[in-house]
Amino acid sequence: MVRLRVIDASDKRAIARLLASTRGDDPAFERRVRSIVDGVRTGGDRALARFAQRYDGLSGPLEVTAKEMRAAAARVEPAVRRAIAKAARHIALVAFRQIPKHFDFDVAPGVSVEQRVEPLGRVGCYVPGGRFPLPSSLLMTAVPARVAGVRDVVVVCPRPEPAVMAAALEAGVTRFFRAGGAHAVAALAYGTKTIPRVDKIVGPGNRYVAAAKAIVARHCAIDFYAGPTEIVIVAGAGQPAWIAADLVAQAEHDPDARAILITWSRLLADRVVKAVAQRSAGRTIVERSLAANGSVVVTRTANEAMALANRLAPEHLVVDREALVRRPLTAGAVFVGPYAAQAAGDYATGSNHVLPTSGAARFRGGLSAADFVRVMSVQRITRNGLAFLAPTILPLARAEGLEAHAESIEVRLK
Numbered sequence: 001m002v003r004l005r006v007i008d009a010s011d012k013r014a015i016a017r018l019l020a021s022t023r024g025d026d027p028a029f030e031r032r033v034r035s036i037v038d039g040v041r042t043g044g045d046r047a048l049a050r051f052a053q054r055y056d057g058l059s060g061p062l063e064v065t066a067k068e069m070r071a072a073a074a075r076v077e078p079a080v081r082r083a084i085a086k087a088a089r090h091i092a093l094v095a096f097r098q099i100p101k102h103f104d105f106d107v108a109p110g111v112s113v114e115q116r117v118e119p120l121g122r123v124g125c126y127v128p129g130g131r132f133p134l135p136s137s138l139l140m141t142a143v144p145a146r147v148a149g150v151r152d153v154v155v156v157c158p159r160p161e162p163a164v165m166a167a168a169l170e171a172g173v174t175r176f177f178r179a180g181g182a183h184a185v186a187a188l189a190y191g192t193k194t195i196p197r198v199d200k201i202v203g204p205g206n207r208y209v210a211a212a213k214a215i216v217a218r219h220c221a222i223d224f225y226a227g228p229t230e231i232v233i234v235a236g237a238g239q240p241a242w243i244a245a246d247l248v249a250q251a252e253h254d255p256d257a258r259a260i261l262i263t264w265s266r267l268l269a270d271r272v273v274k275a276v277a278q279r280s281a282g283r284t285i286v287e288r289s290l291a292a293n294g295s296v297v298v299t300r301t302a303n304e305a306m307a308l309a310n311r312l313a314p315e316h317l318v319v320d321r322e323a324l325v326r327r328p329l330t331a332g333a334v335f336v337g338p339y340a341a342q343a344a345g346d347y348a349t350g351s352n353h354v355l356p357t358s359g360a361a362r363f364r365g366g367l368s369a370a371d372f373v374r375v376m377s378v379q380r381i382t383r384n385g386l387a388f389l390a391p392t393i394l395p396l397a398r399a400e401g402l403e404a405h406a407e408s409i410e411v412r413l414k
Helices: 012-019 027-056 066-074 078-098 135-148 162-171 181-190 207-216 240-251 266-280 284-293 302-312 342-347 383-399 403-413
Strands: 005-008 103-108 111-119 122-126 152-156 175-177 200-202 230-234 258-263 295-298 316-319 333-336 373-381
Touching (some): 005 266, 027 181, 066 162, 078 135, 078 162, 122 135, 122 181, 135 152, 135 162, 152 181, 181 207, 230 240, 230 302, 240 258, 240 266, 240 284, 258 266, 258 284, 316 342, 383 403
Parallel strands (some): 005 295, 122 200, 152 175, 230 316
């Protein structure tokens, strides 16, 4: 039976360990991943097939046909198909509001700037296929891409289950391949004869996937580095069983998952520790995760608790009351109130569950439809407009020592 360790917020060493990045450098592992990426980049389909057979257990064709997807989807329980359709609708509703807006704006007489929003041409969505089938992850990546207007949505998944294929049909996926790991990421980034090269790769995955995305990022855009999943709950009161259920739910993802409660109530801390021990008993992955990465931090005040939560910049932040979010927040996604279970965001609220981890919420939010478009400015200037701008341009150009820049303006106004 796992008993969560309890940390006093005044223990600076323990807090420093808690704040330390979960992403450690492993040169040997990174070399191994790079060799796979380079193998696919230079060896194409032959190398891809070899890695897919070795790591994914692939025995049949690499591509899943539309006919196969329809046949697999037909075997999915009607209740699951209805849930997939409802989740897709909610994701689409939110995604539509996330697309940057087009505008035309007159900056000055004769000077206008247009913001033009164009969808990416082709994106690759990575869907994990390890311990659990994850149709929700397919929906969270493919649906916003479609809403944004992406023409070709390519999915890779090492061992796609029928529910994942049903989600692919619902999301309007263009092509689907049985491949995973670093070799699938490399194929999407560089293209092979079978798998087309994409403009951007999105979606969560294991450490091989995360490392491969970091390697190919020089040549193909990615959403962000995604490490082990994490949750931070900030609460001063509430049902200990509910809080424990959220911590255990996050821990069941992966032995490396992080589940942390921050509270200013020692009584609540003790009750949650007992409830977690009871709820996690006999669940091997949960017990390993909580033993390695689970903890309860006891602070003096609610403000101190929120300050620590912001320093952690967690993937998921759950708070027990509205008053706690009336301040600047640093998290991938925030859930407010006792009924705002984090698992609801994984499936049904419409907010995206592909979120930054390992402190990356300090500088970006979760995946959105905005990740699937290019925003560019279109500038129009008349002669009078250029004359109006010249007193601003010429001194700045010459202050920077760029005489030819200044001359390019003056030659037009002579």
